Amino acid sequence: MPALEPTERAGNGRAHPSPPVRAARDPAAAPNGHRALFVTSEMADFVKAGGLGEVSAALPRSLRRRLDVRVLIPGYREVLARGGPIAVVGRLPALGEIPTCEIGRLETADGLIVHALLCPALYDREGSPYGDAHGVDWRDNDLRFARLGLAAAAFARGLADPGWQPDILHLNDWPTALAPAYLAWSGTPVPSVLTIHNLAYQGLFARERAGSLGIPDHAFRIDGVEFHGKLSFLKAGLFYASHLTTVSPTYAEEILRPEFGCGLEGLLRTRAAEGRLSGILNGIDESWDPRTDRHLAGRFGVDDWRGKQANAEHVRRAHGMSDSAGPLFAIVSRLVHQKGVDLAAAAAEAIVEQGGQLVVTGRGESRPEAALQDVAHRHPGAVAVRIGFDETEARRTYAGSDFLLMPSRFEPCGLSQMYAQRFGSLPVAHRTGGLADTIEDGITGFLFGECSLSALTAAIARAFAAFRSRERLDAMRRAAMTRPRGWEEAASAYEGVCARLHAAARRSTLVRTLAGHTPREAR
Numbered sequence: 346m347p348a349l350e351p352t353e354r355a356g357n358g359r360a361h362p363s364p365p366v367r368a369a370r371d372p373a374a375a376p377n378g379h380r381a382l383f384v385t386s387e388m389a390d391f392v393k394a395g396g397l398g399e400v401s402a403a404l405p406r407s408l409r410r411r412l413d414v415r416v417l418i419p420g421y422r423e424v425l426a427r428g429g430p431i432a433v434v435g436r437l438p439a440l441g442e443i444p445t446c447e448i449g450r451l452e453t454a455d456g457l458i459v460h461a462l463l464c465p466a467l468y469d470r471e472g473s474p475y476g477d478a479h480g481v482d483w484r485d486n487d488l489r490f491a492r493l494g495l496a497a498a499a500f501a502r503g504l505a506d507p508g509w510q511p512d513i514l515h516l517n518d519w520p521t522a523l524a525p526a527y528l529a530w531s532g533t534p535v536p537s538v539l540t541i542h543n544l545a546y547q548g549l550f551a552r553e554r555a556g557s558l559g560i561p562d563h564a565f566r567i568d569g570v571e572f573h574g575k576l577s578f579l580k581a582g583l584f585y586a587s588h589l590t591t592v593s594p595t596y597a598e599e600i601l602r603p604e605f606g607c608g609l610e611g612l613l614r615t616r617a618a619e620g621r622l623s624g625i626l627n628g629i630d631e632s633w634d635p636r637t638d639r640h641l642a643g644r645f646g647v648d649d650w651r652g653k654q655a656n657a658e659h660v661r662r663a664h665g666m667s668d669s670a671g672p673l674f675a676i677v678s679r680l681v682h683q684k685g686v687d688l689a690a691a692a693a694e695a696i697v698e699q700g701g702q703l704v705v706t707g708r709g710e711s712r713p714e715a716a717l718q719d720v721a722h723r724h725p726g727a728v729a730v731r732i733g734f735d736e737t738e739a740r741r742t743y744a745g746s747d748f749l750l751m752p753s754r755f756e757p758c759g760l761s762q763m764y765a766q767r768f769g770s771l772p773v774a775h776r777t778g779g780l781a782d783t784i785e786d787g788i789t790g791f792l793f794g795e796c797s798l799s800a801l802t803a804a805i806a807r808a809f810a811a812f813r814s815r816e817r818l819d820a821m822r823r824a825a826m827t828r829p830r831g832w833e834e835a836a837s838a839y840e841g842v843c844a845r846l847h848a849a850a851r852r853s854t855l856v857r858t859l860a861g862h863t864p865r866e867a868r
């Protein structure tokens with residue numbers, strides 16, 4: 346690549362010269378740590394569609410104390426519009442139909458370095474990271490996310506930023522999952538970790554697209570990127586990444602079974618048998634503290650329930666609900682099949698019959714949305730549904746509710762149940778994935794074993810019983826609010842995975858050197 350003078354890209358997308366940035370170091374980064382590039386399709390600082398966006402904002406920050414970590418994200422409109430300067434530090438060539446792009450570098454207010462993939466034709470649009478305002482997937486998602494994976498691989502090869510080359514890639518879900526494949530096809534021995542936040546989203550495309558994405562013919566087979574005749578981004582990552590993680594230990598076991606493995610359980614079992622699959626539980630960030638959260642209508646701590654009551658009053662008023670001495674149940678969620686929203690809508694009848702209320706904040710697929718709105722029409726004042734995405738309302742709803750419904754059919758980790766517990770709202774949840782790992786049945790919430798309406802309503806009856814005993818309710822709230830839930834443990838576990846992969850990479854370089862091969866990095 347030709348030598349490149351850094352330029353700056355302002356919010357209007359125009360590049361202009363800026364002072365050199367090559368020597369700049371992230372002052373908060375670990376002094377001698379390894380260099381990790383965290384690659385993601387959403388980050389709450391700019392744009393989020395769900396839990397991945399929150400993890401992408403929190404985990405790299407938590408890892409900074411241990412590793413020299415940077416983030417790579419597509420240069421969406423929200424990233425370009427953030428106001429601050431974006432220095433251009435590199436340029437990458439086209440491959441197949443994947444267009445050229447520039448590599449931007451910006452710094453968040455707290456000093457985290459974020460690389461933005463600048464390719465306006467692919468990313469500068471009105472909509473979500475994955476689709477338009479109506480929720481329809483972008484037709485060129487294969488190119489958009491192949492571009493992201495290819496850029497991540499270019500970083501690992503030292504081709505993206507002349508001042509910084511990661512020695513590990515941390516990838517997240519299918520939009521980033523082609524990166525390990527591109528690394529393998531270019532013979533680059535840089536290790537990679539792929540975290541599965543949700544196996545159900547796989548990035549499937551027609552096999553005819555392979556050539557346009559620079560995927561070699563030999564890779565289109567079962568030991569490669571092929572999945573039932575289609576091209577699967579996620580399968581590529583599962584096959585080529587050095588290590589796989591999921592976001593809870595229970596989900597790491599569940600995905601080895603056909604009920605949860607989405608057809609990939611065979612490959613996942615192989616990876617698990619190789620010791621290359623582990624479950625690392627997500628944490629929640631420090632902003633989730635009811636004593637200090639500025640979004641709340643009233644702040645509160647353990648045993649100081651007046652602030653909690655202020656949020657309950659706000660939620661009831663804001664949603665046009667009646668005053669009530671009964672329990673307030675809540676749902677704050679993407680409204681999709683995974684989350685068991687249909688079961689929750691059916692269970693709303695039982696809640697109302699027993700004198701409770703249900704408030705819903707969420708958006709998602711049209712059928713679950715319509716099912717909930719239908720119940721709300723039948724029970725005005727007792728059931729309220731707001732379709733939309735609103736951080737402040739979400740936080741007030743966690744804070745004001747007594748119970749959170751999470752009848753998820755599967756749940757890789759789940760953040761909502763952790764937020765709810767921190768805010769003294771007890772989750773009523775299916776015993777699956779991260780819900781099983783973060784809720785103590787009868788102590789910090791209520792778990793039910795079978796994902797059915799009868800099991801859910803039985804758990805709701807247990808919640809009502811706890812609500813009737815003030816002493817029991819307060820003891821459970823106290824337990825839920827004080828469980829440690831930060832990111833430290835997860836950061837330490839990810840650091841452990843990185844250390845093991847580096848040690849293995851060093852061993853294999855040594856073996857290759859002794860066998861007479863020149864290590865690629867030395868060429």
Ligand SMILES: Nc1ncnc2c1ncn2[C@@H]1O[C@H](COP(=O)(O)OP(=O)(O)O[C@H]2O[C@H](CO)[C@@H](O)[C@H](O)[C@H]2O)[C@@H](O)[C@H]1O
Nearest residue numbers: 395396542678679706707733734735739757758759760761
């Ligand atoms: N309408 C709305 N308004 C405001 N906020 C809203 C909202 N709807 C949802 N949210 C917020 O979005 C987040 C959703 O996070 P989850 O982890 O529960 O689910 P998600 O399925 O998106 O994530 C996937 O990835 C994460 C991260 O690894 C896993 O925990 C999870 O199991 C997996 O399915 C929560 O913080 C919630 O408060």
